[in-house]
Amino acid sequence: SFKVPGDFSSASFILAGAYLTRGRVEVGNLDLNLPQADSAILSILNEFDVKVGIHSDKIVAEGCEPSKCDRVFSLRDSPDLVPVVAVMAAKTPSHTIIKEVKHARFKESDRISSVAVELKKLGVDVEVFEDGMKIKGREELEGNVELDAHNDHRLFMAFTVLAASTKKGCTINGLRWAEISYPDFLKDLEKLNITFREI
Numbered sequence: 001s002f003k004v005p006g007d008f009s010s011a012s013f014i015l016a017g018a019y020l021t022r023g024r025v026e027v028g029n030l031d032l033n034l035p036q037a038d039s040a041i042l043s044i045l046n047e048f049d050v051k052v053g054i055h056s057d058k059i060v061a062e063g064c065e066p067s068k069c070d071r072v073f074s075l076r077d078s079p080d081l082v083p084v085v086a087v088m089a090a091k092t093p094s095h096t097i098i099k100e101v102k103h104a105r106f107k108e109s110d111r112i113s114s115v116a117v118e119l120k121k122l123g124v125d126v127e128v129f130e131d132g133m134k135i136k137g138r139e140e141l142e143g144n145v146e147l148d149a150h151n152d153h154r155l156f157m158a159f160t161v162l163a164a165s166t167k168k169g170c171t172i173n174g175l176r177w178a179e180i181s182y183p184d185f186l187k188d189l190e191k192l193n194i195t196f197r198e199i
Contacts, residue, residue, distance in 0.1 A: 006030045008038040010182050011059075012084045013157040015041060017192050018061035019050050019088050020165040025192060028058040037078040044081070047071055048088055068094045075132075076100035079107065083158035086115045089135040090124045091165055102131035108177075109150040118159060121145045122166070141166040149174025153181045160185075164194040171199070 006029035018025045032039060032054065042059070045052050049067055053060040071089075075081050075098055082104045089096035104111040112133055116126040122145060125136035143166025149156035156174040163170035175198065178185050186196065 008036045008041055009078075009080045009154075010157075010185075012038060012041040012081060013161050013182075013185070014188055014192070015045060015050075015059070015061045016084045016088050016158075017161050017164070017189075017194070018063040019045065019048050019066075020063070020091055020161055021192070021194075022063040022065070023192065024060065024062040026058050026060050030059055038081055040075075040078045041081055041084070044073060044085060044088075047073070048092065066092050066094075070095040070097075072097045072099065074100045075104070079104040079111070080154060082111045083115055083152075083154045084161075086119065086133070086135060087158045087162035090119050090122065090137045090162060091139070091141065092135075092137040093139045094137070096135045096137065097132065098135070099129070099132040107152065107154075109152040109155060111152065111155065114148075114150040114152065114155060115158075118147045118150075118155070121147060122162075122170075142168060143170045144168035146171040146173065148172075149177060151177060153177040157182065157185055160189065160196070161194075164189070164192075164196075169196075 011027045051062040079101045116128045119126050122141050127134040147159045156178045159172045
């Protein structure tokens with residue numbers, strides 16, 4: 001028999017919640033001994049000054065105020081992390097460059113352009129390149145805007161976690177896409193004391 005391990009790509013949104021809300025989260029059933037390119041989220045969290053503890057049965061992430069240094073990430077081998085790294089950068093008062101992800105334009109949406117359009121609604125400065133983007137984030141985001149997931153489940157999940165860290169929350173269109181790939185996403189958010197309502 002073989003126990004199916006958790007998916008780092010999906011877990012990345014919950015782990016990022018620790019950074020965005022400056023809180024603490026625990027995620028189980030993640031096996032670091034199996035090759036998953038998206039396990040790179042752990043080193044990325046460290047770059048954002050998140051305290052990451054790796055235990056035999058779980059990963060614990062604890063957010064704190066980030067240092068104001070600039071950051072550069074090549075996500076060539078893990079383009080599915082583009083949305084989650086971008087929303088973390090949106091709450092960071094320094095420059096973050098995401099590079100070598102031209103192929104992210106050909107996912108469920110053009111994730112480079114789509115993320116840029118939506119983050120700008122929140123007042124985040126975003127400069128788009130052919131193969132990535134440069135984001136100048138803010139310590140506080142007002143929220144109170146409507147964000148579109150562009151028919152992309154990963155954008156919906158990234159924007160939902162980001163919205164939870166804004167002052168006034170946001171409306172996010174595209175719940176049905178997340179329900180396909182991560183049916184328990186909203187239930188897991190409730191465990192983080194994130195409140196929401198479906199409309």
